[in-house]
Structure formats: C-alpha cells, structure tokens
Amino acid sequence: MKEVKMVVTDMDGTLLNSLHEVSSRFFDVYKQLKQRGILFVAASGRPYYSIVEKLHPIKDDIIVIAENGGLIIENKEVLFSNIINVEKLQELYNLVTNIKDTYPIFCTKNRAYIVRASDDLIETISEYYSVYTIIDSFEDIKDHVIKIALYNSTNSETQIFPYVKHLSPELNVVVSGNHWVDISEAITNKGHAITILQKQYNIKHSETMAFGDYNNDLELLKCAKYSYAMANAHPNVKTIANFETKSNNEFGVELILENLISESS
Known part of the structure; x- marks a missing residue:
C-alpha cells in the first residue's frame, strides 16, 4: 500500500455507521493521512452541504464529490458540475411524479426541491437533504438540477x-x-469524477484506494487498485472490488486506513 496517494470513500453504509455518524477514530486517522500528504476524497450520493456537515472539522482540507459525481468541490471551489439537460427535465418530472409510493427530490448545488411529502417522510429525507423547499409543480424548481433522487420506503x-x-x-x-x-446525466458517476481528479493530481490507478457499499460505487471502485467492498455491501460491489473489509459499524474503513498508515511509516 506504500504507493497510495489518494483515498476515496463513500459515505452512507461505508464511512458513516448505521446512525449516520462519522467516528472520532476516523478523524484521528485522517490527521495521519494529511501528515503523509495523502489526498482524501469523500464521494457520495449526498449533496455537498450534507457531506461537509458530516465532515465539518476537515471540510476545508478535503475534496468532495457530491450527487454521485455530478459535483466536485475543493475548498468551496467548483471543479466540475454536470446538470441535467433542461429540455429533458420537464419530461422526467412528469415521469417520476407519477410512480406510485415514490417521492422525487430534485437536487441542486445548494438545496433540494421535494415534491409533496408528509412530515414523517420529510424527517427521513432531511437526514440527507437538510436544505430543502417543498414544491407542488415543475415551475417551482428555480435552480439547475444535478440529480433526481427517488425515495421509496419499501x-x-x-x-x-x-x-x-x-x-x-x-x-x-x-x-x-x-x-x-x-x-443523472449519462457520464455522471463517481468513477468519472475520480478520473478527473486523478488526471488533475497526476495520480495513477495503482496509487488510488477506494471504499464503497452500493451500486453507485461500482465505477468508483474500478478506478482504484486498492478497492474495498464493505462487509455490508451489495453483492455487485463485492464482485467488483479487489478486497473486502469489515462493515461500516465495525470501522471497516478505519481499519484499512490504519494499515495504510502503518505501511507508509
């Protein structure tokens, strides 16, 4: 692992435990990664404002890939943004708002637009989309949409x-x-975003470590020689990843990063 120059991790089901928390153990490990000049990237389906809220103590030191790769931000500077074609959006709105028992969320850089939802559902969704506006029509969406997230309770x-x-x-x-x-748009995925960063920082596939648990991590894991599926990962992820670590509730990410630090000492 001595050659690793960049570490990328998903958030939910990966770095975050089942209570959606980042451990103090991770922040201790991060300090050591920073001391060794290893770049850290948080890559999530969450919006930017939610990711930096979870990683607030280090938010100015890391790179954030938000909305499954639709947005890359480093120290508040937007490095990449990919919005859904406006002409497609109305058609998509009509489609997704008519799926039974499904609640669409139109995700923009700074807020989410949530189509009619109950108070209980808002409480669930706001864990991920804490800055939101409730809307009743397509015309209520006032910003460029990067991603449409669809939620079903079943x-x-x-x-x-x-x-x-x-x-x-x-x-x-x-x-x-x-x-x-x-x-999202066809090219929008975490792998595409990581490829952009690898080129920008001249970091190779063999110098990249990545962690994930669900299908939106597949392209990400393909970009890293040291690709890890969590023990709680979807079967597709375990097939793609080169290695496996413990679950998100057993400090699976932290364990591997501690090994990385030990080997690079």
Whole structure:
C-alpha cells in the first residue's frame, strides 16, 4: 500500500455507521493521512452541504464529490458540475411524479426541491437533504438540477427501478441504496469524477484506494487498485472490488486506513 496517494470513500453504509455518524477514530486517522500528504476524497450520493456537515472539522482540507459525481468541490471551489439537460427535465418530472409510493427530490448545488411529502417522510429525507423547499409543480424548481433522487420506503430495486430503467443509457439510472434510485446525466458517476481528479493530481490507478457499499460505487471502485467492498455491501460491489473489509459499524474503513498508515511509516 506504500504507493497510495489518494483515498476515496463513500459515505452512507461505508464511512458513516448505521446512525449516520462519522467516528472520532476516523478523524484521528485522517490527521495521519494529511501528515503523509495523502489526498482524501469523500464521494457520495449526498449533496455537498450534507457531506461537509458530516465532515465539518476537515471540510476545508478535503475534496468532495457530491450527487454521485455530478459535483466536485475543493475548498468551496467548483471543479466540475454536470446538470441535467433542461429540455429533458420537464419530461422526467412528469415521469417520476407519477410512480406510485415514490417521492422525487430534485437536487441542486445548494438545496433540494421535494415534491409533496408528509412530515414523517420529510424527517427521513432531511437526514440527507437538510436544505430543502417543498414544491407542488415543475415551475417551482428555480435552480439547475444535478440529480433526481427517488425515495421509496419499501424497496428501491422492486418499487422504483423497473419504472425508470428504460431511461438508461441516455441517462445514468442507478440503485444507490435500499430505498433510493438516482437519475443523472449519462457520464455522471463517481468513477468519472475520480478520473478527473486523478488526471488533475497526476495520480495513477495503482496509487488510488477506494471504499464503497452500493451500486453507485461500482465505477468508483474500478478506478482504484486498492478497492474495498464493505462487509455490508451489495453483492455487485463485492464482485467488483479487489478486497473486502469489515462493515461500516465495525470501522471497516478505519481499519484499512490504519494499515495504510502503518505501511507508509
């Protein structure tokens, strides 16, 4: 592992435990990564403002890939942004707002636009999208949309994906969690974002370490020689990853990073 120059980790189900918390153990490890000049990247389906809230103590030192690769920000500077074509958006709005028991969230850089939802549902969604506006029509969306997140309280693979999978390959449609399906432009994925950073910082595939747990991490893991699936990962992720670590509730990321630090000492 001595050659690793960049570490990239997903958030939910990976760095975050099941209570959506980052451990103090991680922040201790991060200090040592920084001392060794190893670049740290948080790559998530979450919006930028939610990721930096979770990683607030180090938010000015890291690179953030938000919205599954639709947005890359370093120290408040936007390095990359990929919005959904405005002409497609109205059609997509009509489609996703008519899927039974599914709640669409239109994600922009600074806030989420949530179509009619109950107070209980808002409480659930606001863990991920804490800055939001409730809307009743397409015209209420006032910003460029980077991603459409679709939430179903039962199961995303069976209750959402069958109704939107036909949008691929023109758009990127991915099951990103037990309750979530994300729609974005075709090139938008975490792997594409990492490729941009690898070129910018002259970091090779063999110098990259990555962690993930769900299908929106597949392209990311392909970009790293040291690719790790969490023990709690989707079977697809375990197939793609070169290695496996313990679950997000057993400090799976921290354990590997501690090994990395030990080997680079």
